Amino acid sequence: MEFGPYLLLASLEGAVTAAVLALTAVGLSLVFGVMRVVNVAHGEFFMLGAVLAWWIATTVGGHPALGFAVALVVAPLIVGVLAALADMTVLKRVAYDPERTIVATIGLLYIIQQVTLMTYGPEARPVEPPFNHRLAIPWIERVEGSWQLYYPWGLSTTSYKLAVIGAAAVVLLGVWALLARTRIGLVMRATQLDRDMATAFGIPVERVYALVFGLGAALAALGAVLVVPIQQAHYLMGGDPLLLSFIVVIIGGLGSLPGTVAAAILIGLSDGIISVFFSPTLAKIIATLLVALVLVFRPQGLFGTRAA
Amino acid sequence: MNEGLGKSAALHVGLIVVLAAIQFVLPEYHQGNLARIMVLAGYAAGYNILFGYTGLLSLGHALFFAAGMYGMGLSIRLLDAAPAPALLAGLAAGAVVSLVIGVLALRTAGVAFMIVTLMFAQAGYLTILLMGAYTRGDEGFVISQAQRVMWGIDLSDPVNRYYAALILFAACLLVTLRLLRTRFGRALIAIRENEERARMLGYDVFRLKLGAVVISGTMSAASGAAYGLLFGYAGAGFASVQYSIFPLLWVLLGGAGTALGPFVGTLFMFYLIDLSSGLTTAYMLVAGVVLVLVTLFAPQGLAGELRRRAWRWLP
Numbered sequence: 001m002e003f004g005p006y007l008l009l010a011s012l013e014g015a016v017t018a019a020v021l022a023l024t025a026v027g028l029s030l031v032f033g034v035m036r037v038v039n040v041a042h043g044e045f046f047m048l049g050a051v052l053a054w055w056i057a058t059t060v061g062g063h064p065a066l067g068f069a070v071a072l073v074v075a076p077l078i079v080g081v082l083a084a085l086a087d088m089t090v091l092k093r094v095a096y097d098p099e100r101t102i103v104a105t106i107g108l109l110y111i112i113q114q115v116t117l118m119t120y121g122p123e124a125r126p127v128e129p130p131f132n133h134r135l136a137i138p139w140i141e142r143v144e145g146s147w148q149l150y151y152p153w154g155l156s157t158t159s160y161k162l163a164v165i166g167a168a169a170v171v172l173l174g175v176w177a178l179l180a181r182t183r184i185g186l187v188m189r190a191t192q193l194d195r196d197m198a199t200a201f202g203i204p205v206e207r208v209y210a211l212v213f214g215l216g217a218a219l220a221a222l223g224a225v226l227v228v229p230i231q232q233a234h235y236l237m238g239g240d241p242l243l244l245s246f247i248v249v250i251i252g253g254l255g256s257l258p259g260t261v262a263a264a265i266l267i268g269l270s271d272g273i274i275s276v277f278f279s280p281t282l283a284k285i286i287a288t289l290l291v292a293l294v295l296v297f298r299p300q301g302l303f304g305t306r307a308a
Numbered sequence: 309m310n311e312g313l314g315k316s317a318a319l320h321v322g323l324i325v326v327l328a329a330i331q332f333v334l335p336e337y338h339q340g341n342l343a344r345i346m347v348l349a350g351y352a353a354g355y356n357i358l359f360g361y362t363g364l365l366s367l368g369h370a371l372f373f374a375a376g377m378y379g380m381g382l383s384i385r386l387l388d389a390a391p392a393p394a395l396l397a398g399l400a401a402g403a404v405v406s407l408v409i410g411v412l413a414l415r416t417a418g419v420a421f422m423i424v425t426l427m428f429a430q431a432g433y434l435t436i437l438l439m440g441a442y443t444r445g446d447e448g449f450v451i452s453q454a455q456r457v458m459w460g461i462d463l464s465d466p467v468n469r470y471y472a473a474l475i476l477f478a479a480c481l482l483v484t485l486r487l488l489r490t491r492f493g494r495a496l497i498a499i500r501e502n503e504e505r506a507r508m509l510g511y512d513v514f515r516l517k518l519g520a521v522v523i524s525g526t527m528s529a530a531s532g533a534a535y536g537l538l539f540g541y542a543g544a545g546f547a548s549v550q551y552s553i554f555p556l557l558w559v560l561l562g563g564a565g566t567a568l569g570p571f572v573g574t575l576f577m578f579y580l581i582d583l584s585s586g587l588t589t590a591y592m593l594v595a596g597v598v599l600v601l602v603t604l605f606a607p608q609g610l611a612g613e614l615r616r617r618a619w620r621w622l623p
Contacts, residue, residue, distance in 0.1 A: 038419055038423070091605065098419050292413075
């Protein structure tokens, strides 16, 4: 394949990564923004979403689209409720102290991961996509002085991958509408701005926290359900999304949602493109060092305006 | 105060004497375990200086442990160095790495400090994988018995190994106790209690914290180097996130900011995992549950609770 079509293919793969990453990272960013705590178990909620999607899809049976549709609704719901319960039983009791929360969520990380290993097992299992048509993409080429369309070999995507990108965009718009246009969003933003003042105005801050923590985890789970038909469900799959979400949230400015989405697109696309040209290990080293240095020298992030 | 000093000296010297004597009665399996625990307790003691006494929570100490281990291991493997200079190379590697990381990471505070140290450690781990030609990556490399004879003493022999581990642990304990009696050590505690006030009183907080990072990192590197030399193996697994979490877990469990805590926590956790790995392969579940329970119910840790309830003089 020539360079042009190759780059287009890498960008398309990157766009799918970016879409799923945006959902996961917005979940993490929301939790950090409103509650000022870092949820290290976020990647495990992602993994839990994928594993539940497999479980639901195999239990429901019938046409793959049916099982998938049920999983799309039920898996994030279950994960969200579990996360809200974890918030009420653990995080509330450490009074959302930033450092103790990190330690407690590291504990949660191991608990979720190892319980999944004990019940679901160490296998990687696929979920069938609800629909999957191969779409060849044309490319233009100059032949004997005139432009011609042709279909390069290997340049294709699937209808499902495009649907993932579309679905992520719709959900992100929904999150934005929830925060900006509804009463519950208003309450969340009030809590984020000034917790004590919100309490004084009669906002049940602890219930808001549980809701936000659940919502953040549910977004990660939703991203995972969307990605399992492309990538299999495995009990260790939470590590990479956690690291990438961290990177995205930091680059985008801690707690800033538009910044997070912009950074997710940037990181997702460049991850797709860089890993085509460099060794993936080297790409990861560069990315982690970059993030560390951004935090050291520009703690408000590349797009953020507010200090962390 | 002086009475406390006497009691504290008696307690810590007593612990070392008991550890030295118990070797004669322990079965070989537990003797090996205890040697491991003592080396790892040295690592935890290093972590405790930064976390327990200075109040800085790092999630990247595996980088310092691995710097010591690979500084030692690679000088033996690639340069054919003798064990003593190799150990020094490990220490030097730990000091340099912790100085560089300290200068960068200490520009941040709180949650950002935790993430920055985590990211640097992750970059270090990936670098070890990338340099697979020298480090053999995840698989690691073995340091043969012939390469582990220091000054005519074969460190692969269980009894020699046990005493070498004890010497390392005693040294780490001594450095911790000594540090607490110096102006520097007391200034670190002042920073932990109230950084703004320490700054107001005219302390150069950045330099003090940098000193704590370097001492802590070098002590961790010493344990990493000793671990590699005594057990004859260096692998990338020791640089992974898990090995940054472990010292945090041990110190939290044993009691952050107590000299004895790191050893108590390491001992307790090591045997907890050892016993549960007989029951299930998912032994990290135990680590997770303990982490959550300790954060919820005993934020002071075991030795901390002991100090709160009975022995107020515990350093």
